Amino acid sequence: MKSERQGDKNYDVVIVGTGPSGAIIAKELSEAGKRVLMLEAGAGMSAKDYDASLASFYQALIKGPNSPYPNEPAAPQPMITDVRPVTTSPLADGYIVYKGPYAFPSTYTRDQGGTSLHWMGTCLRFAPNDFRMRSVYGVGVDWPIGYEDLKPYYRMAERELGVAAEVEDQSFYGIDFEPGYVYPMHRIPPTYLDRCLAERIGDMTVEIDGETYPIWVASVPQGRNARPNARYDGGRGYQPVGAVGDPTSGQRCEGNSNCVPICPVQAKYTALKTLAKLDPDKVSIETCAVVSFFDFDSETGRIERLHYKRYQPGTTDFQDESVTATTYVLAANAIENAKIMLASRVPDSSGLVGANLMDQVTVLTWGLMPEPVGPYRGPNATSGIPTLRDGPFRARRAAVKIEIGNLGWTWPKGDPFTGVNSLIDEANLFGDALFDKIRSTYPRQFRFALEAEMLPDRSNRVTIDPAYRDAIGNYRPVVSYDVDDYTKRGLETACDVSDQIFRRIGAENHTSYSPGDPGYYVFNGKGFSFQGTGHVVGTHCMGTDPRTSVVDPWQRCHDHPNLYLAGCGSFPTLSTANPTLTMAALCFMTAENIKAGET
Amino acid sequence: MNAKQQMSRFAALSSALTGFVPVDLEGTGMLPVFWDLLETQAGEANAEALVTAFDVDVAGMSEAELTAAIRARIMSDPRLGPLARNLIKLWYFGIWYQMPSAWRLDYAADLDDRTFVVSDIAYKNALVWRAMLAHPKGARQPGFGSWTFPPGQP
Numbered sequence A: 001m002k003s004e005r006q007g008d009k010n011y012d013v014v015i016v017g018t019g020p021s022g023a024i025i026a027k028e029l030s031e032a033g034k035r036v037l038m039l040e041a042g043a044g045m046s047a048k049d050y051d052a053s054l055a056s057f058y059q060a061l062i063k064g065p066n067s068p069y070p071n072e073p074a075a076p077q078p079m080i081t082d083v084r085p086v087t088t089s090p091l092a093d094g095y096i097v098y099k100g101p102y103a104f105p106s107t108y109t110r111d112q113g114g115t116s117l118h119w120m121g122t123c124l125r126f127a128p129n130d131f132r133m134r135s136v137y138g139v140g141v142d143w144p145i146g147y148e149d150l151k152p153y154y155r156m157a158e159r160e161l162g163v164a165a166e167v168e169d170q171s172f173y174g175i176d177f178e179p180g181y182v183y184p185m186h187r188i189p190p191t192y193l194d195r196c197l198a199e200r201i202g203d204m205t206v207e208i209d210g211e212t213y214p215i216w217v218a219s220v221p222q223g224r225n226a227r228p229n230a231r232y233d234g235g236r237g238y239q240p241v242g243a244v245g246d247p248t249s250g251q252r253c254e255g256n257s258n259c260v261p262i263c264p265v266q267a268k269y270t271a272l273k274t275l276a277k278l279d280p281d282k283v284s285i286e287t288c289a290v291v292s293f294f295d296f297d298s299e300t301g302r303i304e305r306l307h308y309k310r311y312q313p314g315t316t317d318f319q320d321e322s323v324t325a326t327t328y329v330l331a332a333n334a335i336e337n338a339k340i341m342l343a344s345r346v347p348d349s350s351g352l353v354g355a356n357l358m359d360q361v362t363v364l365t366w367g368l369m370p371e372p373v374g375p376y377r378g379p380n381a382t383s384g385i386p387t388l389r390d391g392p393f394r395a396r397r398a399a400v401k402i403e404i405g406n407l408g409w410t411w412p413k414g415d416p417f418t419g420v421n422s423l424i425d426e427a428n429l430f431g432d433a434l435f436d437k438i439r440s441t442y443p444r445q446f447r448f449a450l451e452a453e454m455l456p457d458r459s460n461r462v463t464i465d466p467a468y469r470d471a472i473g474n475y476r477p478v479v480s481y482d483v484d485d486y487t488k489r490g491l492e493t494a495c496d497v498s499d500q501i502f503r504r505i506g507a508e509n510h511t512s513y514s515p516g517d518p519g520y521y522v523f524n525g526k527g528f529s530f531q532g533t534g535h536v537v538g539t540h541c542m543g544t545d546p547r548t549s550v551v552d553p554w555q556r557c558h559d560h561p562n563l564y565l566a567g568c569g570s571f572p573t574l575s576t577a578n579p580t581l582t583m584a585a586l587c588f589m590t591a592e593n594i595k596a597g598e599t
Numbered sequence B: 001m002n003a004k005q006q007m008s009r010f011a012a013l014s015s016a017l018t019g020f021v022p023v024d025l026e027g028t029g030m031l032p033v034f035w036d037l038l039e040t041q042a043g044e045a046n047a048e049a050l051v052t053a054f055d056v057d058v059a060g061m062s063e064a065e066l067t068a069a070i071r072a073r074i075m076s077d078p079r080l081g082p083l084a085r086n087l088i089k090l091w092y093f094g095i096w097y098q099m100p101s102a103w104r105l106d107y108a109a110d111l112d113d114r115t116f117v118v119s120d121i122a123y124k125n126a127l128v129w130r131a132m133l134a135h136p137k138g139a140r141q142p143g144f145g146s147w148t149f150p151p152g153q154p
Helices: A020-031 A047-059 A133-137 A147-161 A192-201 A271-275 A334-343 A417-425 A431-444 A485-505 A580-596 B003-018 B022-028 B031-042 B044-054 B063-075 B080-093 B101-107 B120-124
Strands: A011-016 A036-039 A097-101 A205-208 A211-214 A283-286 A289-296 A303-311 A318-323 A325-330 A361-368 A383-385 A400-405 A445-452 A461-463 A478-481 A520-523 A526-529 A563-565
Touching (some): A011 A020, A020 A036, A020 A147, A192 A383, A192 A400, A303 A325, A325 A334, A334 A461, A361 A485, A361 A526, A400 A485, A431 A445, A431 B003, A445 A485, A485 A520, A485 A526, B003 B022, B003 B044, B003 B080, B031 B044, B044 B080, B063 B080
Parallel strands (some): A011 A036, A036 A283, A097 A478
Antiparallel strands (some): A205 A211, A361 A445, A383 A400
């Protein structure tokens, strides 16, 4: 049954997706007077839904990143339990069809607020060299813009996401700030683990390719409420944004240690906070609206109509709808954006729609500190070791961010459940002996995540296939994914550095990898297992040349003058920084361009 | 025997198995809930057998003797051992694990069983986090900045 009533309205902009990208663009454009429609595939995330999500989390047996959030049959999303070894290609029993060789190891959320619902909140800026890998290191590609171009937009992003950090901690590898700039809030207090590591690391250095590098622990900027910095914004200060619908809640991080997958008090930024600022007279949000494809003029490339399916929540009953606008923005996530483009049978002059899919390839190392450090407390990560994030070695091997994990062996081992189950079932402990064993070991747990960049590679890509559709007939993403030697060399070096750090601090190394792991590989005779970080980028890269890029620096599609592809898909390279802050900065740039231009 | 005595026996058993004193277990509010669960999921006869096996005359027993008695009568018993381990997990995690299929065949063939988180209250009162000097992930947050201090400090 067709209904075209939305098409009767006169929208200036239609935005697909209500994650941070869509929400920021909607906010900027509506404040400039544009009439905006947002289409969200999920069923919505009201305050009541958020509470229900929290309840779902408590009841979930496997507390993965998407575990609190409903899995609508009409808008399915990837789950971490889908990620398994691809022994026979394709592995297709989840949502994403994994062609291999590896199952793409990350998930994303298709609901109001997008993946910001379950993100950790780390807000690192890129370093200047991250934008010019080709020029500086002879690998990868250069971005068409650089750190200097993005600086003002980084500041806007830091305001919108509510970032807590100190400028002094972040000024390395050429990252600089305008004089007098401070972040909206003071840095989140480091954990006791961070402090113990820093003390034991002391003045340690490592050697790579004959060069000496210092090891140091640095706080990471976080989109999480902390003590406001009175010097922010020329002394006007900053008011933390609390929970949606309950602003006094979430004014400070309270140490729920649950950033991933859901912050119970909403101290962590999610796009729900930006959406809450939208004027309902200027912005309409339609949920249960899954975009399938668009029509475009074959001569001009202009998008003429967007087709979507509106479903009844909890069911696969839907109706076909469509809408028209002057400008269209796809902000549905890198994989979903590419999927919609491909489903629309676009000319794709560069051949790169869906190509260059990247995520930080992450190898975990873990152990026991000599003294109790109190893991399983605080935000999931508050500090890292930036040593390997840039340097001359990058001509030969990937840069790596070393993240310090505050949740003990949760990620590598499924602790405390896995370990304590084993103490009960296999070590035959009970009573005081069980208690004492837990008390003497768990408080000493820590882990590193060695997060390596990847180079763009066209064979890592999203495609579609008529054989793979979801319950309401939309395409499922078909993903090919592999890890190259540049990244593996980087990880080899990082593991070596991790070993050296463990020796320096006197830690017991408990790291082990299993050939049965989905991301297992052997490199130079040693076995490793990699996982994903949930940083999905690259599928509609930006550039100035339409032959080698999909969008321009403002994320406007070369082939389609009134279409913007907003989000991490626009990144030509990945770097070692978590992508959300840079993504948000780009979206402020995009909004400026839409406001200024006649599309 | 009245309900209070039953709870007292159950608390004594649970205390010996978990290493937490009965007053801590009572404080969670989970005693009657978990006893109920034991009876429903494992069967009343099996639950009663477990508590009865613990009704030892502990007066005069040293720690080591009590531990040995529990190992002999309960932990290594094919009927009571798996149930006792499940009870420890119930207290430590707030999760009821489906009993092993071999056990169910022998001792509870007519009962339905599955693995599940008992409730969000049970999750928040799970003892493992206290043993770890932490708090349940996603709950009982200790407050801004608390994580910067060594563990176990108020």
